[in-house]
Amino acid sequence: xxxxxxxxxxxxxxxxxxxxxxxxxxxxxxxxxxxxxxxxxxxxxxxxxxxxxxxxxxxxxxxxxxxxxxxxxxxxxxxxxxxxxxxxxxxxxxxxxxxxxxxxxxxxxxxxxxxxxxxxxxxxxxxxxxxxxxxxxxxxxxxxxxxxxxxxxxxxxxxxxxxxxxx
Amino acid sequence: xxxxxxxxxxxxxxxxxxxxxxxxxxxxxxxxxxxxxxxxxxxxxxxxxxxxxxxxxxxxxxxxxxxxxxxxxxxxxxxxxxxxxxxxxxxxxxxxxxxxxxxxxxxxxxxxxxxxxxxxxxxxxxxxxxxxxxxxxxxxxxxxxxxxxxxxxxxxxxxxxxxxxxxxxxxxxxxxxxxxxxxxxxxxxxxxxxxxxxxxxxxxxxxxxxxxxxxxxxxxxxxxxxxxxxxxxxxxxxxxxxxxxxxxxxxxxxxxxxxxxxxxxxxxxxxxxxxxxxxxxxxxxxxxxxxxxxxxxxxxxxxxxxxxxxxxxxxxxxxxxxxxxxxxxxxxxxxxxxxxxxxxxxxxxxxxxxxxxxxxxxxxxxxxxxxxxxxxxxxxxxxxxxxxxxxxxxxxxxxxxxxxxxxxxxxxxxxxxxxxxxxxxxxxxxxxxxxxxxxxxxxxxxxxxxxxxxxxxxxxxxxxxxxxxxxxxxxxxxxxxxxxxxxxxxxxxxxxxxxxxxxxxxxxxxxxxxxxxxxxxxxxxxxxxxxxxxxxxxxxxxxxxxxxxxxxxxxxxxxxxxxxxxxxxxxxxxxxxxxxxxxxxxxxxxxxxxxxxxxxxxxxxxxxxxxxxxxxxxxxxxxxxxxxxxxxxxxxxxxxxxxxxxxxxxxxxxxxxxxxxxxxxxxxxxxxxxxxxxxxxxxxxxxxxxxxxxxxxxxxxxxxxxxxxxxxxxxxxxxx
Numbered sequence: 001x002x003x004x005x006x007x008x009x010x011x012x013x014x015x016x017x018x019x020x021x022x023x024x025x026x027x028x029x030x031x032x033x034x035x036x037x038x039x040x041x042x043x044x045x046x047x048x049x050x051x052x053x054x055x056x057x058x059x060x061x062x063x064x065x066x067x068x069x070x071x072x073x074x075x076x077x078x079x080x081x082x083x084x085x086x087x088x089x090x091x092x093x094x095x096x097x098x099x100x101x102x103x104x105x106x107x108x109x110x111x112x113x114x115x116x117x118x119x120x121x122x123x124x125x126x127x128x129x130x131x132x133x134x135x136x137x138x139x140x141x142x143x144x145x146x147x148x149x150x151x152x153x154x155x156x157x158x159x160x161x162x163x164x165x166x167x
Numbered sequence: 168x169x170x171x172x173x174x175x176x177x178x179x180x181x182x183x184x185x186x187x188x189x190x191x192x193x194x195x196x197x198x199x200x201x202x203x204x205x206x207x208x209x210x211x212x213x214x215x216x217x218x219x220x221x222x223x224x225x226x227x228x229x230x231x232x233x234x235x236x237x238x239x240x241x242x243x244x245x246x247x248x249x250x251x252x253x254x255x256x257x258x259x260x261x262x263x264x265x266x267x268x269x270x271x272x273x274x275x276x277x278x279x280x281x282x283x284x285x286x287x288x289x290x291x292x293x294x295x296x297x298x299x300x301x302x303x304x305x306x307x308x309x310x311x312x313x314x315x316x317x318x319x320x321x322x323x324x325x326x327x328x329x330x331x332x333x334x335x336x337x338x339x340x341x342x343x344x345x346x347x348x349x350x351x352x353x354x355x356x357x358x359x360x361x362x363x364x365x366x367x368x369x370x371x372x373x374x375x376x377x378x379x380x381x382x383x384x385x386x387x388x389x390x391x392x393x394x395x396x397x398x399x400x401x402x403x404x405x406x407x408x409x410x411x412x413x414x415x416x417x418x419x420x421x422x423x424x425x426x427x428x429x430x431x432x433x434x435x436x437x438x439x440x441x442x443x444x445x446x447x448x449x450x451x452x453x454x455x456x457x458x459x460x461x462x463x464x465x466x467x468x469x470x471x472x473x474x475x476x477x478x479x480x481x482x483x484x485x486x487x488x489x490x491x492x493x494x495x496x497x498x499x500x501x502x503x504x505x506x507x508x509x510x511x512x513x514x515x516x517x518x519x520x521x522x523x524x525x526x527x528x529x530x531x532x533x534x535x536x537x538x539x540x541x542x543x544x545x546x547x548x549x550x551x552x553x554x555x556x557x558x559x560x561x562x563x564x565x566x567x568x569x570x571x572x573x574x575x576x577x578x579x580x581x582x583x584x585x586x587x588x589x590x591x592x593x594x595x596x597x598x599x600x601x602x603x604x605x606x607x608x609x610x611x612x613x614x615x616x617x618x619x620x621x622x623x624x625x626x627x628x629x630x631x632x633x634x635x636x637x638x639x640x641x642x643x644x645x646x647x648x649x650x651x652x653x654x655x656x657x658x659x660x661x662x663x664x665x666x667x668x669x670x671x672x673x674x675x676x677x678x679x680x681x682x683x684x685x686x687x688x689x690x691x692x693x694x695x696x697x698x699x700x701x702x703x704x705x706x707x708x709x710x711x712x713x714x715x716x717x718x719x720x721x722x723x724x725x726x727x728x729x730x731x732x733x734x735x736x737x738x739x740x741x742x743x744x745x746x747x748x749x750x751x752x753x754x755x756x757x758x759x760x761x762x763x764x765x766x767x768x769x770x771x772x773x774x775x776x777x778x779x780x781x782x783x784x785x786x787x788x789x790x791x792x793x794x795x796x797x798x799x800x801x802x803x804x805x806x807x808x809x810x811x812x813x814x815x816x817x818x819x820x821x822x823x824x825x826x827x828x829x830x831x832x833x834x835x836x837x838x839x840x841x842x843x844x845x846x847x848x849x850x851x852x853x854x855x856x857x858x859x860x861x862x863x864x865x866x867x868x869x870x871x872x873x874x875x876x877x878x879x880x881x882x883x884x885x886x887x
Binding site for chain 2: 068
């Protein structure tokens with residue numbers, strides 16, 4: 001049914017296993033439900049971003065029109081559809097963090113790397129997400145998430161320490 | 168009154184409804200208008216435009232009428248202060264990002280947003296911020312995009328997913344950044360995709376060939392009928408200053424519903440081309456010279472008169488000519504003493520024509536297919552032959568009908584196919600015989616057909632079981648079967664299969680009026696009304712294999728529209744006189760035609776087509792003929808006068824139709840076969856098989872429609 005290039009060779013054996021594991025959890029005619037998990041896995045294996053070829057491969061593997069995969073990939077902020085730096089830095093800028101100084105944190109990171117939100121460092125190591133909605137850690141605001149790990153009660157100094165530690 | 172019937176009250180007026188209906192589905196038939204953008208009765212319910220908010224008693228907030236199920240005793244207010252306030256608020260939000268470019272928008276004047284903004288919009292915007300701008304997408308040669316105008320109703324997305332069956336458009340991004348598009352730039356290719364133009368309630372998706380040609384209020388709307396396939400889709404033609412500028416669907420639930428194929432919508436572009444013939448021409452010294460009608464008709468009448476006295480006359484007509492043209496043409500041929508007349512130009516097997524049905528028909532009404540239990544389609548790329556009928560099959564398939572195919576490999580169907588039995592066309596006959604064997608095994612009834620049943624496969628058994636699975640099953644032969652060199656045998660076997668399982672037997676008639684051609688007697692063995700003739704004449708194959716002395720050709724181009732192609736041209740070159748009635752100057756005509764008389768296309772003549780369910784659909788000419796072109800029936804009538812034949816005194820097409828129908832009488836559709844022909848083990852080679860029809864190559868008009876020729880479908884099938 002899909003109009004992709006009928007090529008799933010881009011998917012690793014592991015990615016196929018993970019996708020099939022998720023497909024099995026849904027009714028046979030609801031393969032579309034596995035798109036998010038499929039894209040997460042594939043993105044993870046591809047240095048943190050998706051390519052059209054990878055999305056086509058997911059569509060082919062799930063027997064979906066490619067556009068249905070593109071829709072999901074472009075909707076969710078956790079998917080990147082262009083090459084970005086390896087470490088994804090997501091600073092929460094919602095109301096609680098904002099009141100506790102998240103703007104200052106963002107500005108600090110921008111200055112430190114010489115990039116704006118939505119950009120990656122030239123060495124390809126860091127990517128500062130454009131916008132991150134509430135990650136439910138308001139009690140220890142401001143906070144940021146780097147590659148799925150939460151860092152809380154941030155100050156510019158602690159941010160520096162954390163980023164140093166990542167190198 | 169069943170439990171499902173309930174009563175609701177709309178604006179104080181009691182209405183009856185069924186459980187499960189949405190409010191809007193009750194108010195629409197009752198004529199109570201509720202504004203809407205995203206709701207469409209042929210599409211799933213999205214409820215994302217919020218324009219249809221209405222007040223419901225005891226509900227704390229306004230509810231969307233398209234997505235609120237009715238309950239017994241519900242009181243709905245569509246015009247209350249709360250409802251109007253909600254609708255006005257929605258309209259204000261929708262207009263926030265909508266550009267104020269109505270004066271240059273093709274949708275202006277027929278725009279749902281514009282209309283509703285008149286009713287529900289404020290006269291001055293309170294929005295001072297920047298409006299968003301969305302890049303336009305190139306989605307192919309048929310549909311233009313102005314995506315900044317999009318209000319995200321998602322009708323087009325739902326159309327591609329639910330009706331076309333191939334989701335090509337999607338909603339990308341979210342919130343402020345949401346866009347409708349294809350993500351990777353590509354064309355939207357489905358053969359019904361032009362319908363998104365009608366679905367789009369704003370000017371985001373419009374007709375690309377029509378872009379900037381006219382304002383909607385400058386045009387006249389006239390009803391007409393599609394000249395391309397045998398569904399006979401109902402159309403509205405939009406004309407300005409006598410020119411056909413646009414074609415849109417005319418809803419008819421029995422035939423095309425609210426859809427039309429892209430072929431029906433955009434073929435009009437072929438009417439106005441550089442090679443359109445504007446005056447009669449005759450051949451002198453290897454080139455065509457223009458002449459006037461009187462001279463041309465005199466020359467033709469003289470030569471045909473001579474041929475009638477001492478020579479053989481061959482008459483060939485396109486199956487897409489009108490019933491009136493067909494009737495007058497056969498009258499002319501027979502008055503000149505010739506039964507050499509035929510319209511079956513693509514047919515390779517015209518033997519056994521005693522068994523021809525009175526006129527070929529589907530065996531059922533088009534809409535009946537939708538509720539079929541099982542359908543078997545033999546030898547048809549149905550999406551390309553009859554796109555709108557393929558849509559009916561798709562609906563049936565999705566609703567649980569078992570749709571089976573016995574077809575060559577490689578035809579893609581966008582719905583659940585129960586069994587697709589693949590066969591090379593050359594093996595169609597043994598495959599069909601094996602299927603007959605499987606049917607005999609399932610039914611326990613034996614067919615009289617004396618032929619070895621061959622190897623019965625599981626696919627044959629599954630199709631046989633499927634055809635026996637319910638009361639309503641249909642067997643349909645498509646063009647690849649009717650054009651097959653073993654057609655008469657395929658027909659006999661398929662008819663036996665249908666008889667044993669109790670299915671209807673049907674055909675997909677060629678072009679838009681093959682049924683009418685049979686009725687009118689444009690066949691060598693039958694006069695109008697199917698009455699047998701004493702001495703059958705030569706059929707199309709014979710006439711195109713061995714030259715007659717003179718020919719009359721109506722509305723087709725031999726190299727494209729006959730089974731013989733180039734060989735037909737060679738034969739025609741052997742004739743001493745060939746007159747063509749054509750709308751365009753066929754470049755190869757110089758090789759064989761002596762005179763070409765310019766006739767009007769379907770848009771420029773009144774006429775009648777008989778569709779695959781036997782309906783006569785008449786229409787009047789909607790556009791002025793180009794140059795000196797004249798409707799075909801008038802040309803034939805004057806030819807009759809010039810030849811001093813009796814009974815050519817018609818003043819209009821309606822009189823011709825009345826005369827034709829008086830002659831035709833009552834014809835009942837009947838696809839049964841009186842006596843089956845001998846079925847031998849004829850061997851065919853793949854080389855002699857008919858090629859699948861090119862979706863945009865089926866008739867001279869479509870071949871000249873440049874927007875259609877630029878589609879991917881046209882390019883993909885160009886080598887056929």
